[in-house]
Amino acid sequence: MNKLLLILCLTTIIGCTNTPQSGLPAIECNNIPDSGVVINKLQIIGPFAADDRNPFLQTDNLQTLGANETTLTTDDLIRIHQTLKTSPDTAITSRWVDTGNYPVDFNKLFNTSKADDAGNVYCAAIITSKRKKKARLHFSSTMGEKIWLNQQLICDVDFYKYMTTYEQYIPIELNKGENLLLMKINKKKKTDWDMYARIENESPTAFKRQVNFFSNFSLFDTRTLKWTDTLSIKKFFLSEDAHLVITDAHNQHVLSDSITSGQRWAADLSHLPDGYYKAAVTLHYHSMEHDFYKGDAIDSIAKIIAQLQSMPMSDNTRNQLDALVFRYHHLQKNSWFGDHKYVTLFAQFSHILKHVQQGRDPFHHTPGLFIRAYRSPIDNSLQYYILHVPQCYQKEKPLPLMTIMPVAVGNMPYLESFRVANINLTKRFEALANAHEMMVVEFGSRRTSHPNHNTIEEVEWNNILRDIQKDYHIDTTRLYLSGACVGGNDALNMAAKYPGQFAAIGTVSPEINFASDADNPWVARHQTASMLANTCNTPILNIHCSYDRHVPVTVSRNLNTLAQSLKLNLFTYREINSEYVMYYADEYFDDLFRFCLSNRSNPSPADIDFSSPHSLYKKAYWLTLTDRHPSKWAHIHAQVNQNTIDITHENVNGYTLDLKHLPHRKGQPITLTDNGRVRFRGIPSSDSLHIQTNPLSQRHSSYIAGSIPLAQVLSSPFIIVKGTTGSPKDHQTINALADTLNQHWHNRYFTHCRIKNDSEITPDDLKTFHLIALGNHQSNALIKRCSAQLPLQITEDAITINGQRIAGQQLNFYMVCPNPLNPQRHLAIIGYNNPLNATTGRETSAPFDISNYGWYDYKIWQANAPFNAELAGYFGGMR
Known part of the structure; x- marks a missing residue:
């Protein structure tokens, strides 16, 4: 009677409708779907404490309960459960748990922590099948495991690893009727304690996942x-x-x-x-x-380094070599002699030595895995990226290029970061490059523990593209972006900002922000969701797991809903339900690569929908914005039907059509309608057609053509210019401002800015760089030289920018406008009206981040309130 009541109770507790012969809750495996059958109805017995120094996985703890691992039966399970239920004095428990589709977290289940003592736990499951069948047990745990099926040992492994998929993919045979699966998982001190099991049909995809x-x-x-x-x-x-x-x-x-x-x-x-x-x-x-x-890889590398350092080579090759030498010395401080990173480094050093000895460039039209260095024009620093060139590469045949968008890599220089240290992921991308016969670039040396708010990574991507093109032949009709988490968001964001540049996009569980960030208008203006319509002609594949514990699946569901509302017919969403690890994205890059490879850029779509938050983003396929409102969103929609072009727009004053790529009957008359008005009818006289809808003379008087926010200056080649013509206090203040900006730059990018005195600026500097002048017209000769042409007046009791006067004797400001000495570059001024109270200011009360600084064309603030703007906005429109 007690046994019957127990069985009824257990069945009720976990809501199981399938009751096998034993009466215990069971998992039905009559028909195994492609996603498998999760072993989620478990009797969990434990924890059994152990001595961490002994191989306690081999201890049969069930003997203390009158049973045996190798002969365990369902009657034993029922008896053990009843015994432990009525023995409150023991720390060992028996409980029935339905885990759903997630792994079992034993630390959470037993209310223990990673630091707690070592031990074992048993998980038993009843599996039923209407017929005898062969299958596979997909199993993973964070520690050692022993597994029995119907009293036969099928797995015995004892080592620590992180939770991942297809750790074990064990061939099994289920009997007709009832099968008993017993899983034993151990835990050592300071480790996680998780387990997951699933029964699957054998498949090539699963075998590939195990190889991964x-x-x-x-x-x-x-x-x-x-x-x-x-x-x-x-x-x-x-x-x-x-x-x-x-x-x-x-x-x-x-x-x-x-x-x-x-x-x-x-x-x-x-x-x-x-x-x-x-x-x-x-x-x-x-x-x-x-x-x-x-042999001794470390000693062999040291000998190659010594040999190479005495050999002549180009500056470019020397920079690449220095990066590897840095990695070698870094590993010696942070690794052990058997680390296989040394093996990869040896191969890279050997590649350089072989080519230098033969008088050839090691990085010019050569296949392989490379850490490449280039000189960034932004601050003259060496920046790095990882490039995979497949073994099939031939310089006569251009190959597609896949860019892996960066994720957070920790607050450390790129060559010391997780991204370079993760040799397994690097090797994964090397394999994908060879398998799909495409070049793969992993960039992100400007990325640290959090994304950049400015456009510096977009600028560096273009710098990297040019650097690769110096040495390799790229098929520019097949440029692709892919990424996961924040990298997935950034891939979509880049595609939206530069429509037509990328042939296809692939993302896994992208971290998209749909809410407007009122505290950060700069970020709000650049959100992916706000510009997603720009991707209407770009094929996109997005993959997300319904059980994602890192980025909720609702993010991708909302993204898909948005894509449908925007009628993005080339947007594909695939939701999967078979992943259980926290970070599973790497497993799906193969799908993303395959999807992207089936697409080439279409330079001539008949329908363009383009929205732009500011003037940096101005081109979409065959349409370029040449004149737009500086502070409001510019939107333009163009449709071509044979030789009739219908264009509607808002906050756009001028644009140019590239007739070489416009889909029309060339040589025949064109009719262009702009906001309902015919602007052109006839045969164009050149390969471009320019339309100006609102002449400059009719603009608001505050408009200054070509103005950009300070943040954009800080994403471009610039020089900080210190004033030297003021008082000793001016000199002290300006030096402090320069040191502060330089330190903030170093804190973010681990390098220093270009800094010069105003007397050192050359004609070449004026031609090449944006200039950030510190001080005012009295303390900086550059500002004084341009003052008559600047919309800026500074007095002891006020600062006026473009006619807007703010009174105060402790004011600070920044302002950006085209440089009067070279309107093709910009002059930024960070200054004050009192050198005793000068600060760089800040945009928010959060810790200063140089990438999140300079949202506006101009801004004035009180020295004692550096993030409260007295005046801020854009030339042509106030905030």
């Missing part, structure tokens, strides 16, 4: 054979038979062997010379390649 899992770890027990000549494969690898081939640095086969699943493989390589090798392992559906080094 293998890629996150070393296939071998060590990748540097310094202390041993034995190469061995880790025990937990390869649940399938496989074939292994080892090649040397000259791609010559040196060893070939078969690997039997479930058996440990090792080979004596004492007969091989020291050096770099690759091992290709071919499994059922897929293959993987891992490199290793026989």
Whole structure:
């Protein structure tokens, strides 16, 4: 009677309608869908404390409860549950849990923490099937595991790893009727304690996913054979038979062997010379390649460095070499001798040495994986990116380029950051580049722990593109963007700002902000959602998991709803329900690459819808805005029907059509209607047609053509110009302002600004750079030189900008306008009317971030209230 009541109670608790012969809640596997069947109805028994120093996974804790791991039955489970339920004195419990589609977090379940003592836990599940069938158990945990199916041991692995997919992909056979699955998971001190299990049908996709899992770890027990000549494969690898081939640095086969699943493989390589090798392992559906080094990789790298440093080479090659040397020394401070990053570094150093010895450029039309350096024109600093050039590359054949948008990498220089250190992800992109025969660029050396609010990353992307084009042949009709999380948002944002530049976009779980950020109007003006309509001619694939624990799936659902409302017919949304790890995006880059490769840029769409927050964004396909309101959103919609062009717009004063790409019958008359008025009828006399709808003379008197916000100056090549003509106090204040700006720049970008005195500015500086002058007309000769042509007046008791007077004796300001000495560049002024109370100001009360500074064309503030604007706005329109 008690047993019957217990069974009824358990069935009611977890809401299970399937009751097998044992009477316990069960998981039905009659028909296994493509997404698999999650093992989510579990009897969890534990925790069993253990001595962290012993291999406690091998301890049979069930013996303390009168049972045995290898002979456990459903009757044992019922008895154990009843015993523990009526024994409140023990810390061990038995509970039935329905985990839904998420992993089990045992620390949360038992109210323990990572720092708590080590131990074991058991999870039992009843699985039913109407017939005998073969399947696969997809299993993952954060520590060691032993697994039995119907009292047969099918897995025994004991090592720590993070939670990921397809750690185990075990072939199983389900009996007709009831099957008992017992899973034992251990925990060591200071570790997570999670588990996930799913039954699946065997599939090539799943095998590929397991290969991806293998890629996150070393296939071998060590990748540097310094202390041993034995190469061995880790025990937990390869649940399938496989074939292994080892090649040397000259791609010559040196060893070939078969690997039997479930058996440990090792080979004596004492007969091989020291050096770099690759091992290709071919499994059922897929293959993987891992490199290793026989000998002392660290010492070998040191010898190559010494040899290279005495050899002549170009400045460009020297910069690339210096980046690798930095990585080498950084690893020696932060790694261990067996770290396989050394193996990758050795291959890169060897590549440089081989080409320099032959008198060739190591980075010109050569395939491979490279950390590349270039000199940024913004601040003259060396910036870096990772470039993958597939082995199929031939300079006669242009290849597409995929850009991986950056994510947060921590507050540290790029060469020290997680992004460069994550060699597994780098190797993943190397494999994707080779598989899809495209170049792949990972950029983001300006990205730290949070995104830039200004446009510096967009500028650097164009700098990187030019740097790659110096050495490689890129198919510019196949430029693609992809990214995950904030990188996914940035990919969509870039595509929206530059319609026509990118052939296709792929994103996974993009972090999109749909709410207007009233506290940050600069960010609000640049939100992806505000400009998404600009992508109407761009194919987009977005993938998101319905169980995403990092970026909620509602974000992509809202994005899809927005795309549908905007009639973005080329926007594709794919929602998946089979991912359970926190960060799963890497698994879907293959899908994104494949999707993008099927598309080329269309330079001649018949319908263009373009909205622009400011003048930096002015081109969409064959249409360029040449004159627009400086502070309001500019919007233009153009439709072409044969040779009739219908254009409607708002806050646009002039635009130009590129007739070479306009989809029309060339050589025949064109009729152009602008906001309902015929503006042109006839045959154009050139390859472009310019329309000016609102002459400059009819504008508001406060308009200054070509003005830009200070933030845009700080995303372009600039020089900070210190005034030297004022009083000693002026000199002290200006030096302090320059030091402050320079320190803020270094805090954000780990480099320094260009800084010169006003007397040092040359004609070439005026031609090349935006200038940020510090001081006023009395303390800075550059400002005085231009003062008659500036809309700025400064007195001891007021500052007036463009006719707007603010009274005060402790005022500070910034202002940007075209440089009177060269209107093609801009003059910014950060100044004051009292040198005793001068500050750079700030846009918000948050800690100062130079990327989030300079929202406006001009701004005035009190010295004692640096983020409260007395006056702020844009020439042509107030805030």
